[in-house]
Amino acid sequence: MASIAQVKTAALAGIDSVLAHWCPGGKQQGREYLPLNPRRADSKPGSFSINLDTGAWADFADDAKGGDLVSLVAYIEGIGQGEAAKLLAQFLGMDSGKSDSQKRATSPQHKAGNTQISLTSKKPEWEAVLPVSSDVPKPPARHYRYGVPSMQWAYRDTTGGLLCLVYRFEPGQSSDRKQFVPLTWCRNAQGKHEWRWQGLDSPRPLYNLPGLESKPDALVIVCEGEKAADAAAVLFPAAVTTTMLNGAQAPGKTDWSPLTGRKVWLWRDNDEAGLKCMQAVDELLRKAGATTVQHINLAMIEGLQDKDDAADLVARGWTAGRMDGLAGGDGFLVDRLAPASSPSASTSAAAPMQDDALDTPSSRFHVNDQGVWYYGKSDTGNDAPPLWICSRLDITAVTRDAKSESWGRLLEFDDPDGQHHAWALPMEMLAGDGTEYRRELSRMGLLIEQGTKSRNLLSRYIQTANVTARARCVERTGWHDQVFVMPDRTIGQTDDERILYQSLNATPSTFKTRGKLVDWQVLAGLCAGNSRLVFAISAAFAGPLLHVTGMESGGFHYRGDSSTGKTTALRVASSVWGGADFLQRWRATDNGLEALASQHSDCLLVLDEISQVDPRAAGEVAYMLANGSGKVRSGRTGAMRDTATWRLLFISSGEAGLAEHMAEAGKKPKAGQEIRLLDIPADAGKGLGLFEQIHGHAGGAAFSKVMNELAVKHYGSPALAFISKLVGQYTEVQRAIKEEQELFNQDHLPDDAGGQAYRAALRFGLVSAAGELATQWGITGWQPGEASQAAAMCFKAWLAQRGGAGNQEQAAMLAQVRQFFELHGEARFTDWDRPASDTSQHAPKTVNRAGYRRHYDAKDENGQPIYSGSTYPEGDERKARDTEYYVFPVTFEQEICKGFDKRIISRLLVDKGILIPDGKGYTRKERLPGEGNTRCYRITSKIFDSDDEA
Numbered sequence: 001m002a003s004i005a006q007v008k009t010a011a012l013a014g015i016d017s018v019l020a021h022w023c024p025g026g027k028q029q030g031r032e033y034l035p036l037n038p039r040r041a042d043s044k045p046g047s048f049s050i051n052l053d054t055g056a057w058a059d060f061a062d063d064a065k066g067g068d069l070v071s072l073v074a075y076i077e078g079i080g081q082g083e084a085a086k087l088l089a090q091f092l093g094m095d096s097g098k099s100d101s102q103k104r105a106t107s108p109q110h111k112a113g114n115t116q117i118s119l120t121s122k123k124p125e126w127e128a129v130l131p132v133s134s135d136v137p138k139p140p141a142r143h144y145r146y147g148v149p150s151m152q153w154a155y156r157d158t159t160g161g162l163l164c165l166v167y168r169f170e171p172g173q174s175s176d177r178k179q180f181v182p183l184t185w186c187r188n189a190q191g192k193h194e195w196r197w198q199g200l201d202s203p204r205p206l207y208n209l210p211g212l213e214s215k216p217d218a219l220v221i222v223c224e225g226e227k228a229a230d231a232a233a234v235l236f237p238a239a240v241t242t243t244m245l246n247g248a249q250a251p252g253k254t255d256w257s258p259l260t261g262r263k264v265w266l267w268r269d270n271d272e273a274g275l276k277c278m279q280a281v282d283e284l285l286r287k288a289g290a291t292t293v294q295h296i297n298l299a300m301i302e303g304l305q306d307k308d309d310a311a312d313l314v315a316r317g318w319t320a321g322r323m324d325g326l327a328g329g330d331g332f333l334v335d336r337l338a339p340a341s342s343p344s345a346s347t348s349a350a351a352p353m354q355d356d357a358l359d360t361p362s363s364r365f366h367v368n369d370q371g372v373w374y375y376g377k378s379d380t381g382n383d384a385p386p387l388w389i390c391s392r393l394d395i396t397a398v399t400r401d402a403k404s405e406s407w408g409r410l411l412e413f414d415d416p417d418g419q420h421h422a423w424a425l426p427m428e429m430l431a432g433d434g435t436e437y438r439r440e441l442s443r444m445g446l447l448i449e450q451g452t453k454s455r456n457l458l459s460r461y462i463q464t465a466n467v468t469a470r471a472r473c474v475e476r477t478g479w480h481d482q483v484f485v486m487p488d489r490t491i492g493q494t495d496d497e498r499i500l501y502q503s504l505n506a507t508p509s510t511f512k513t514r515g516k517l518v519d520w521q522v523l524a525g526l527c528a529g530n531s532r533l534v535f536a537i538s539a540a541f542a543g544p545l546l547h548v549t550g551m552e553s554g555g556f557h558y559r560g561d562s563s564t565g566k567t568t569a570l571r572v573a574s575s576v577w578g579g580a581d582f583l584q585r586w587r588a589t590d591n592g593l594e595a596l597a598s599q600h601s602d603c604l605l606v607l608d609e610i611s612q613v614d615p616r617a618a619g620e621v622a623y624m625l626a627n628g629s630g631k632v633r634s635g636r637t638g639a640m641r642d643t644a645t646w647r648l649l650f651i652s653s654g655e656a657g658l659a660e661h662m663a664e665a666g667k668k669p670k671a672g673q674e675i676r677l678l679d680i681p682a683d684a685g686k687g688l689g690l691f692e693q694i695h696g697h698a699g700g701a702a703f704s705k706v707m708n709e710l711a712v713k714h715y716g717s718p719a720l721a722f723i724s725k726l727v728g729q730y731t732e733v734q735r736a737i738k739e740e741q742e743l744f745n746q747d748h749l750p751d752d753a754g755g756q757a758y759r760a761a762l763r764f765g766l767v768s769a770a771g772e773l774a775t776q777w778g779i780t781g782w783q784p785g786e787a788s789q790a791a792a793m794c795f796k797a798w799l800a801q802r803g804g805a806g807n808q809e810q811a812a813m814l815a816q817v818r819q820f821f822e823l824h825g826e827a828r829f830t831d832w833d834r835p836a837s838d839t840s841q842h843a844p845k846t847v848n849r850a851g852y853r854r855h856y857d858a859k860d861e862n863g864q865p866i867y868s869g870s871t872y873p874e875g876d877e878r879k880a881r882d883t884e885y886y887v888f889p890v891t892f893e894q895e896i897c898k899g900f901d902k903r904i905i906s907r908l909l910v911d912k913g914i915l916i917p918d919g920k921g922y923t924r925k926e927r928l929p930g931e932g933n934t935r936c937y938r939i940t941s942k943i944f945d946s947d948d949e950a
Contacts, residue, residue: 011068022038032051034046034048037059039078055067125189128184133185136185144197150169155207158210160210166180167183186198203253213258220263228311229310230311236323239265256284261289282295364376371391374386390447390449394411395409395462397469399500401474410425419445421444422500424501425462426502473499474501475502477602478602488511491723492728513715514714519713522710524537527572537576539649539767541576542766542769544723555650556650557680559653559655559682560683564682574604574715575714575718579715579716595644598645605650610658615662615667625648629645629646653682675760718774721777722777736773741769745762748795757802757804771787816896829885830851831853832929851937857881858882883941886939906937
């Protein structure tokens, strides 16, 4: 029998499974798990908290607390510590005497959001075998804790193959509320098969997939739970009814793609939880491409009680005929539900934005599927005929930023193709004649009546709309709290209000999707075996990981001759996020690039052809993009405007690198600028330009043509899939990436590498980790290791063209100092042994003197003379001579150190034995010929011996 201490340790290792069993349905906030307390009537999470690292817990409502999971189970079950330890041991499989298929779980169940991620594709101990074969043993007839189920439902694939079972257990001795537990046929790493009390991994299948497959044109009704879905089928026999596995807890973990192109009604439970659930389903279905999404207006159903669903109506005797009569009436369906914060949200749906009982500005406008109408008055005071303003435009929220400024309105509408648009309009765009905002709405597909009166009424409609819902707006894309904001959508959920993108300076969004992920994977498959292409795609996935890992911004630059395939690589990378217009150009003003950077924060910015940017500004532009902030500017009132900020990974291309391009204007980059934009030779060295494997095509040009065509045919879905997986998994992903970066550095970075090479290796390692993570999540379709191998090859190519892993900035300093003495060692340094009083007309004159040079016999490390190998006429062997330079401070600091910090150069020279100070700084006091005691810099001949590696 295991000791209590052993049970505590095992329970903590399997904390996900323990909490899913005893405290299901909670939410994670940092490293705290917040479920409802099963011991009491808990309505909101927050007072009951469990630490995911230690198992310590506390309930602040009744002052109960404990330090481990054993005490937690004892508290929930109302039993002693010893009995709780036995119960936990049985649950964790620590009782080795039980090994049959109904044995309690032996390992933590893997729940989305709490899984520890491994880039080596580590699998969970038990995996579902899908579909279930017909020859497997019968499933268990009872649950080890909840007993015999009262109901059972089967989830099947489109062909009828069994995927999993869901059991319902009524409240009883083991639980004071009903329980729903999935049962799955599983296999472990040792090949053992058994029925397991665990669910399916995301994305989870919809209920009744065979029905959806067999009736492709039928109306689909989505309910909250299998029992309700079965009841809805009784009331709507012509429709196909479905629900999601795990009900209200699982909208975001469900595969909604079977409802693409379908007409869908949503039937929620009559409570706040049902409202929130179907609001989430509504959003997911619109993203999945459902043709129409409408909600059944529960206010139209007479006698509906709190928490009622379709099953309750059937139990009360409702029939299909009675429901058919109700469904044919006006108001039975609504397009949107009222926000959960609305006082009437639990009993009614949101009506169009109007109030005919009150003669207010907003009450004059009416919205229906035909558009926005204005009901005005004639000159005589009578009602005028309605005036059409625009196609349907719903104003769904009031927006503002975190400082309660930049107020706006969230506008939502469908374009003529049925594509849904949501735009956060800054209210300041209503100032003036409103041309700019109408141009943007027209660009997105809203139909607007032409005419001064209609245009003015559109502005009035937006400005006077009575909207209570609130949303917070941000001016850059990327991570904000726990959600990822894109120009056209927000991925992830917040506990309170929506977070949306809103910017006055943004260019039209190029974040677009076309086709499905499986279509894009054809392109990704052709990239395999091509290090530059695989690296480009992996880099496209790395942008969202900058925030997760806390890394600095930076970029990669494909450098090489024309027609090598550089632009093809950029288009392939762009396809992860958007179509042809996602590829941008270097040619832009500072303001334009700042707006682009903000609009691509935490994403990917692709810039083609660096030659288009002024070489005088190229270094500053690259530094600005990698530095993460724009210039400080003043507004129209003279007050400082908020500086644009971003986190950015960008890819560039050009025939020249940054240093070569800057050299055209007589400038040279600092190593800090070059390290922010890492040059990768585009030519892969296989005689095919950028390519290494062309997969049977006639040549590099033919292969490039195919890749370019595919890149603009299917795009955008990979990034959405990646971010959807990433949301909520910061800690696990961060740990996995750090491990991958450490392994990358160990494998590919020399032990004596400089700090700049180390920073570069971290960025290459991040790209490696991003590609492997996307592969592990089934996005790229590559074999494990493909992305890491490509990153390693590109890193080695970068190191080779750079000239090694030393500190490039220090190398540049040494080269500059050495060059000065190579150029001016004779002309600008007076020979120490020539008397200063020598005024001979034939003596050489030192023009623009920089100091003195002094010759002395060279000696080796042991102090012994070094001989030159030649002899004097007398036959004696000549001794080798070395030269020291005594440099005036002004010359050293203003000329030799030009462009660098003199203190950094001095310290470097001292460290290498090139500069000999006297201990009172970096200079020394010397009695120079004809000068007296003078402070100067004493440079030894080692300046010519030292290599450029720091």
